[in-house]
Amino acid sequence: MVLQLVRLLSRNRQLSTLAVCVVLSVVSLVLPMPAKKAVSAVLSGGVLGPFKRLGTSLVEIGRMREDNALLRRVAVELADERASLLEYKHENDRLRELLSFFVTFEEEERSEMLPARVVGMPGGRVVERIEVDKGTLDGVAENMPVVVPDGLVGKVSRVFPHRALVEPLVSASSAASVVVERSRVRGVVRPRFGSATTLAGWEMDYVPARSDVRIGDLVVTSGLGGVYPPSLVVGRVTSVVQGPLTMDIQVDLAVHYSTIEQVFIITGRSVGARPTPEQELELLRELGLLPQDEAAEEEDHRDR
């Protein structure tokens, strides 16, 4: 039987090759485990290993490329999200500031403070007009004072149903009656021009020589003139020069107009304790802003 098989295999080369391979395969299958592992390590590490590593690297590169594209998209989205969050944060900070400013007023006063958003600020170097999103339908009228936590912004100059124009304190035609908070020295703050068109800063006029004004003094509204309520911050004294009759005082405004986004329009008369008309007349006379005969006429008119 075995002899016949050997004879058959020796005659048939293909069959004998198959037989050898089958025997070797079976021997491999029945090898003890350590021997199998040793053979596998040689075959796997020596033949397949480098290619597997190469193939794995190629697959990894493909995946990394996809991951990279995904991460780039995520990075862009996160950058957008971060920008929005920063915007919200700034808005939050602004609103917090406005709220903390708002709550410093009495409840009656608060009801007369209308919050408004700045929607336009036409003008070149000097802000001439500030447009806000509240108008007559919201109760806004001309000459109403406009403030921010930093201080006085200006007054409403024109009103439309849904918006209003604010004439800021910095505009060429503005002026505000003010008082030095520490010494109660009065004056008028107005723009100062270096040439016909160049704004050089703001000055406090009509302050008699040798008045008690120092650099760093806080300047607030006096309440005179009937437009601005008293005690609204206008700015600080930055320079004081004694003149023969009056003092040359320069003031740095407290409000930075380029960064205003939200304002309060004071719609009523409760905000700040306004002086009586008599006190107002007397103060105007003291400042020399009202001629004597005009003052007398004014008093006669009031008596009648």
Place this chain on the structure above:
Amino acid sequence: MRTGTYVALAFAAVVLDAVLAPQIAILGARPDFLVLVVVYAGLALGATPAVIGGFAIGLVADSELPDYLGLHALSLSLTGYVTAGLWDHLVKSNVLMQCAILFSASLLHDAIYYFGYYRNHLDLFGRFFVRYGLLGAAYTAALGALIYLVARWRQWEAIVGDSRA
């Protein structure tokens, strides 16, 4: 010359089977590049190169799973021998015939392999053979037919030529 080409193809098949096949698996079934090479070797070169090639690349493939060292070698040797034997009876220039040969060869290989792998759990053998063997054989046949069509179009002698004619 053709033998050299087949050695290179066999080498490529081993690498592709280890690296690419898992990436292009469909429903868990993967094409068998080893069967493809053994079948083409059997049809083009005859039984002896197919058996030796099948044994060699099977042994290298088995090195991935040392517990079953020799099982791929056994199944691919037998597949190569049977495939080469079909040459005398079938017209291999027909694409459908190519598909049928590849499908049968792949099934034969899987049957031997899974039987050896699950020899102690024959219920699992049936389940895995039906689940992965049939689908894998179909995948291998389809891929083989595609390669054959491309080879015929590009006149790749290693695959469409016949050194025994």
